[in-house]
Amino acid sequence: MPDTASKDSSGAREQLIAAAEKLFAEAGIDAVSLRQINVAAGQKNSSAAHYHFGSKDALILAIYGSRMAKVNIRREAAIDALEQADDLLDIRKLVKTIIQPIVDEIDADLSGRHYIAFMAQAMGHPQLDLEALWQQENNTGLVRLLEHLRTALPHLEGPLFGQRFGLAFEQIIHSLADRERLRNARDQPFDASSQLFVSNLIDSIAGGMSAAVSDETKTQLHRLNK
Numbered sequence: 001m002p003d004t005a006s007k008d009s010s011g012a013r014e015q016l017i018a019a020a021e022k023l024f025a026e027a028g029i030d031a032v033s034l035r036q037i038n039v040a041a042g043q044k045n046s047s048a049a050h051y052h053f054g055s056k057d058a059l060i061l062a063i064y065g066s067r068m069a070k071v072n073i074r075r076e077a078a079i080d081a082l083e084q085a086d087d088l089l090d091i092r093k094l095v096k097t098i099i100q101p102i103v104d105e106i107d108a109d110l111s112g113r114h115y116i117a118f119m120a121q122a123m124g125h126p127q128l129d130l131e132a133l134w135q136q137e138n139n140t141g142l143v144r145l146l147e148h149l150r151t152a153l154p155h156l157e158g159p160l161f162g163q164r165f166g167l168a169f170e171q172i173i174h175s176l177a178d179r180e181r182l183r184n185a186r187d188q189p190f191d192a193s194s195q196l197f198v199s200n201l202i203d204s205i206a207g208g209m210s211a212a213v214s215d216e217t218k219t220q221l222h223r224l225n226k
Contacts, residue, residue, distance in 0.1 A: 013052050014066075015041040018111065020049070021063045025117035029060065029125055060122055061132055067105060067115050068138035074101035075141030079148070089152045092206040097145055099172055099205065103198050106176060113180050120177035123170060155213055158221055168205045175201050 019041035023032045034049040034056060045051070053059040078097040087093050106112035122128055134142075150161055179197050213221075 012041070012043060012048060013062075016043065016049050016052055016059070017063050017066050020059050021118045022111070022114045024060075024063075024121060025114040029056070029121050034059075057127060057129065060125070060128065061136070063118060064122065064133060065136050065138055067119075068136060070108075071101045071105050072138040072141045074104055075145065079141055079144050082148075088148050091149075091152055091210050092202060094145060094149050094152060095168075095206040095209065096202050098142070098169075099176075099198065099202055101141075102172070102176060106180065116173070116177045116180050119173050123173050149209070153209060156209075157213075158225065160213060160217070160221065164209055168209055171208075172201065172205060 016037060020032070020037045023037060023040055035046060037049045037059070038046055041048070043049070049059060053062055075097055078101065082088055082090075082093055082097065102116075106116050146165065149165070150156075153161060156164060
């Protein structure tokens with residue numbers, strides 16, 4: 001027989017994650033309490049969120065992990081296809097495997113707008129544990145991708161690769177959040193819902209990752225390595 005208690009607990013956890021993501025997206029992470037999340041999730045137990053997650057920081061990581069479980073499946077499949085086609089030195093195709101799975105998750109249903117708005121806030125939150133974020137089990141596709149990008153971009157020595165990717169990821173998240181806002185704007189200058197926006201974003205990130213290292217940056221890197 002199925003474990004009813006475990007099923008109920010799993011259902012409550014999912015409801016809390018969905019409610020928290022929506023509230024964080026709409027009001028901001030710091031403006032929402034665990035008590036408000038309990039109410040929005042329809043939990044009778046006023047301590048439900050604390051029971052399941054322990055803290056708001058842990059809940060933020062749980063929201064990220066829940067979405068990344070689906071993003072990761074798409075990303076792993078895209079990387080498998082690149083490996084089979086021997087396209088692992090094509091920077092644009094590698095960058096597309098970062099962006100397109102996120103776009104697909106955003107566009108999968110109406111809750112996608114909550115997802116990207118939440119992500120834009122979470123990435124800039126001062127208390128977010130970035131190390132814990134990257135170490136989640138649903139980041140396996142991203143880890144594979146970064147290994148391929150490092151190989152394809154040998155001119156980015158030392159910390160340069162990590163810095164560029166960090167800047168690129170921030171740009172991706174905030175650009176896609178802007179895309180969602182533009183979709184709902186009355187006087188938008190272009191069709192933000194189209195693939196044009198996404199394709200141009202992929203071009204921009206690929207160009208930034210591939211850009212030559214300037215002499216000034218090389219000088220600073222040399223000083224750092226002394």
